[in-house]
Amino acid sequence: MAYLTVKDGVKQFTGFRALNGVSISVERGEFFTLLGPSGCGKTTLLRAIAGFNDLTTGSILLDGQDLRAIPPHKRDIGMVFQDYAVFPHLSVFDNVAFGLKPRKVPADQVKTRVAEALKAVHLEALAERLPAAMSGGQQQRIGLARAMVINPRLLLMDEPLSNLDAKLRIELREEIRDIQKRVDIATIYVTHDQEEALAISDRICVMSAGHIEQIGTPQDIYGNPQTLFVANFVGTLNTLKDTEGRAKLLADLGLHTKAAHWTVRPERLSLAKAGEPIPSRSVAVPGTVSKFTYLGREAHVLVETAAGAVVVQIANPAYGAVRNPGDEVSVLFEHSALMAFDADSKRLPLES
Structure with missing residues (x-):
């Protein structure tokens, strides 16, 4: 059985169905990307896995556990947001350590784990600095370190690079992929950027209007599109x-x-x-x-x-x-x- 499975996921809002029978599976250590235009349902699916919005019907299993039966704060899922979501009044160290406090991690382990997380994102020298004095790329690295420091079972990333300039996006996406490989954690990444998806993914799930068009490797998606939508959306046609x-x-x-x-x-x-x-x-x-x-x-x-x-x-x-x-x-x-x-x-x- 796959590490994470979503089966027949439906999300119905008033007068609008955001997800229409979506099924995906993600393996341990896999970098799995949800790709599609705005409004296609990719963020709705990510938020359902995180527990921010429950499915109307369908199942979500993580390592055999029914996630829908577990409150969001007990799912052991790391989340990286588009808008950095750092606390401006806390130091870099305290931002990263924030998620460890409710887990009652001993102080010596907090220090060790935060130091390891900051080293992974190349911020170890800036531990005492306030985020307000840092660039957007550095703030997003804080968000990534904070998500990883809790040793999550699953890492979710919702368009984390969309607020950065083009050159920095390329640099940081490569770093994210390198870090993900090192820690070997299953990751679901949401983006509307086709090049970004092709560059970093093990597999890509192309979505449109609440349903899945195609799931495959970057080579499959680009070189062997199974629908006209995929062919048009990924690359030039x-x-x-x-x-x-x-x-x-x-x-x-x-x-x-x-x-x-x-x-x-x-x-x-x-x-x-x-x-x-x-x-x-x-x-x-x-x-x-x-x-x-x-x-x-x-x-x-x-x-x-x-x-x-x-x-x-x-x-x-x-x-x-x-x-x-x-x-x-x-x-x-x-x-x-x-x-x-x-x-x-x-x-x-x-x-x-």
Whole structure:
């Protein structure tokens, strides 16, 4: 049995169902991320596990125990919030030690455990400082140390990096992942940031409108999305219009699936060079450049084709390799790069 299981979780508010039969399982030591847009139910699910909001129906088991029968303060769950939630009038040490007092931990153990927690988040030299004089990243480290110092059975993190700037988010997410690996604690992490989820998760649960779209490894979620929602939400996606140009492209590629939606990721496309041989099971479609966006490590070229407008991603664009609006180009489509979805937005196998 998995370490944590939520089965058929339903949360009904007045006139609104936030969770609609959600089931997940999390293993010991796993970093499990709930990913989705605002209002999809991910924070509602996290709060139900923490005990802040009980489920309407369904079960939550942690290491075989029924969590719904245990008050929140007795669940031994560590929680890291979006807004840091530090006490400004207490020192860093006292902030971290706060959760140990109601547990009646002996003073010598408090000192040892707080010191270990502060060392883990690189704040041991700032133990006596007040949080008001510290950066947002440092304050979030306090929150992380406070959650870990109680030796929780489970660690919950609700968008802990969303209030930080982009560079600090990247630095701190890597630290969080490193710490989680060292302490080997099951962690459920909530975010709406796709890149963040891909970078730190063992598995990702993509949610939409109160239900689960797909659960899988980062590679599964990005490389093998099972619904159109997942494909669109995680990463960038080109959707080919239902035109004669699309029909010709599919015929030339030998694709016969009766799909409602045909898509392809920008990095799976390339611009064919004049006179260059076309690989087997590939087709070059002529088009006109309408926009060129240089991003340093990559460039995006928007090309108008008979199959619709598509973005082509160029990795490591050479200096000066600019495409100008109006340039005539050919976009190379590979047979295996296309993804097909039915009218219900479910993934279809490619048939040829």
